[in-house]
Structures are given as structure tokens and as C-alpha cells.
Amino acid sequence: MTYEQAIARTLFSTSEIAAAISRLAGEIARDFPGQPLTVLGVLKGALYVTVDLVRALSRVPDGPSTVELDFLVVSSYGNSTRSSGEVRLLKDVGENIAGKNVLVVEDIVDNGLTLQYLRSLLSGRAPKTLRSCVLFDKPYNRRVDVPIDYVGLVAPDAFVVGYGLDYGESFRNLPYLAQLRPWVFSE
Ligand code: IMP
16 A cells, blocks of 8 residues: 555645644744743654744744753554543653743644643643644544644544654654545555
8 A cells, every 4th residue: 555545635735734833833932922932742743743833933033032842752542543532641751841831732632632631741740831732623522621722723523644643653754634545444
């Protein structure tokens, strides 16, 4: 199977995603002018958006005074297209976030359990502020009402891949967001 055979359609192109990330960077920069910001990317899915977002932040005038970057690793899906509902922290952040302006960056929010878990984990560490930024929102199947401060694009109610999002660890490196053909899931 090649990626080309597996993809049914492009949902958001590389340039649409880039435009959404620059808009997000503008919104975030406006909220933290001249203040330090600690950006926490949630791996593996948010690798691409986090890297592109912190670069975009550096291009916005009058934004944060400094940007610190760290990552945590969580797992909630295993190799399926349905969330297990159980979020596991595989790697924590390296630095103390007490008293800091913290921005959690997620690739996609579906049922909301992963973001809720992260918000509760991090808010227990007394950050000065805690905000969340999500590149793709799937607001159709929420199991918890979790606040999202910055939303990039609203994705359709489907399992999507690309731009960091995987199916069975493949497709993360597609530079756009795509929907797979149904037969891929029965392979
Ligand atoms: P939630 O806990 O259901 O909100 O899902 C959050 C995590 O599930 C995301 O960080 C992704 O890693 C994964 N996920 C949710 N929807 C999709 C999808 O459509 N494609 C790939 N991964 C997804």
C-alpha cells in the first residue's frame, strides 16, 4: 500500500494549515505581550504543530518576551482509531512549571479526555496561567467539557491523518490533513 492509494481526500492543505498556525500565533502573541511563555507540545501528534507554532510566534512583533519549549508524551489510542479512554503519561516535562505562563499544544481534540487529563496534571503544579491550543478540533464526540483557548481548524467527524496524526504510526509525515479510504482500516 502506498500513501497515495490509501488517501481518500485532502481535508486541509499545507497552506491552509500554515495560515491557521500563523493566525494562532497572532492570537497567542497578543495575549502574552512582553511576557515569558512556556510551550508544552504533546507528542507524538503535536510535534509538527508545536515546532511550526513556536517559529511563527518568533515572527509576531510585540509577542512573548521569551519562549521556552518542552514536550510530554502521552498515549491514548494505541493502534486503533478509537480512544481507549485511558490516558497514559509516557514522558513528563523536564522543567518545573510553577509560576509560568504555560501553553499546552495538542494536535487534535476528539472526546477531550487527553486534554482534560493534561490540564488537571499541569494545573496541579501551580502555573501562573494555563492555556490550551489545539490545531484540529473534532467537537462531535466530547465526553468531557474541556476548555480550549485557541482552535486552529475544525475537522470533520472522521478519523484523520497527517501533519503529525497517525494511523498505526504511519501517515504522520504527510504535510497535510487527510482522510483514509475505508479499506485501510481492515488491512
Ligand atoms: P481525545 O482524548 O479523544 O480528545 O483524543 C486525543 C488524542 O487522540 C489526540 O492527541 C490524537 O493523538 C488522537 N486522535 C484523536 N482523533 C484522531 C484522529 O482522527 N486521527 C488520529 N489521531 C486522533
